[in-house]
Amino acid sequence: MNLNFNTSSSVVRLNIGGKKFCTTIDTLTQREPDSMLAAMFSGRHAVHQESDKGYVFVDRDGTYFRHILNWLRDGVVPTLKDSEYSELLREAEYFQLLGLIDGIKASLIKRKEDEEMSTELKRIDIIKCIQSERVRFRGLNLSGLDLSKLDLSFVDFSYACLRNVFFSRANLQCAKFRDVDAEASIFHNATLRECEFTGANLRGALLAGANLQSANLQDACLVDCSFCGADLRSAHLQTADLTNANLEGANLEGANLKGAKLTNANLKGANLQRAYLRHVNLRDTDLEGAKLDGANLLGAIR
Template sequence: MIRILNTPGCGTGGKEFCTTVDTLTHREPHSMLAAMFSGRHTVCKESEKGYVFIDRDGKHFRHILNWLRDGVAPIFNLSDLERVELLREAEYYQLLGLVDRINEVLNKKEDEQMDPDFTRGDIIKCVQHAYAVGGRVRLIGVNLSGLDLSKLHLSLPHMGVDFSLACLKNVNFSCANLHLARFQVN
């Protein structure tokens, strides 16, 4: 049994964790924790109780231990800030499996947030209406990420569609008529 402190000395507000060498070395055998407790290195123990001091914030260490025990961490239950903090700790301890899992969740969340504000059909209707009434199409600051706007006529008489400050991540404009279209960025 190993006792880990995140603050030197007892009773100073630190957190104490108890685990086994097998837990620290089995799931992620190439991690810093596995290297520390593999027996290849001398680990400095504090006091007669055998505490090992690790100079890190202990806030997420229980998640680290749960990951090492059973491959599960409550990533979906954490706030964005807590996910980033846990990612930082996982990177520090070189827990590549946990790093990959957290990045999957962060990337999925980012993809979900990238739902466009309009559909291809909505854009076509806007352009047709503006053309019919002699108006403009201003898509300033809207999210159009991932839309297929290929082969669309996005030019109006004397002006084009205004895409200024719009999110255009992965928009397909291939073969679209963008004559006079405006793409102002910050």
């Protein structure tokens, strides 16, 4: 049976190599008006329809046709394996879907760039680099590396991705971590004196026993961090988010916590002598056994 489709809302039943699909004329013609599918269902051509089943048959592999329909519906390129992208690209070229072809190629390029970035440097590469005088790893992706026990003092990691990096016992004195993403990284017993963590994301990081004297952690996300026994004397923690942070036994003598968020923070046994806590909300903070001699608590909520 030959059939002319001339109503944009008409329902179309397709049999693509044995796989059945149901869509509309609008879907097949609007997003890719120059494609073979748009031409088939533009109303200008008679389309052969299976007489007893009501399906238009197209002799192609229907495995990836659902991705083609989804592209035509919402313009989103699916996330697939490289081998699957190759198959989808073949079908897109057959149906002359130029927008989808460009989208697939762009996705493949981005994936390659992401893979190259994720393997930028290994531990041995870091060791070779730090033998130079001025070392910068700004903006690099170093996620998951084991950098424990290395001398990384004065290294600039600003804007880098440092998720799950192992810095345990490393010397990071005066290193720069401005705006890094160091979620869940481990700085256990690391030397972090005078480090800069301004605006850094350290959510869930382990800094127990770390030396953070005079470190700058202003505006940092320190949610769920562990600072147990850490040395934070004279540290700058203004407007840092310490929600649920564990600072039990930490030394915060002379630290500046102006505007810091301490909801549900654990400060049991912490040394807060001469700390700056003006107008800080301590109502939901555990201060059992904490030393507050000489602390500036003017306007603090307790």
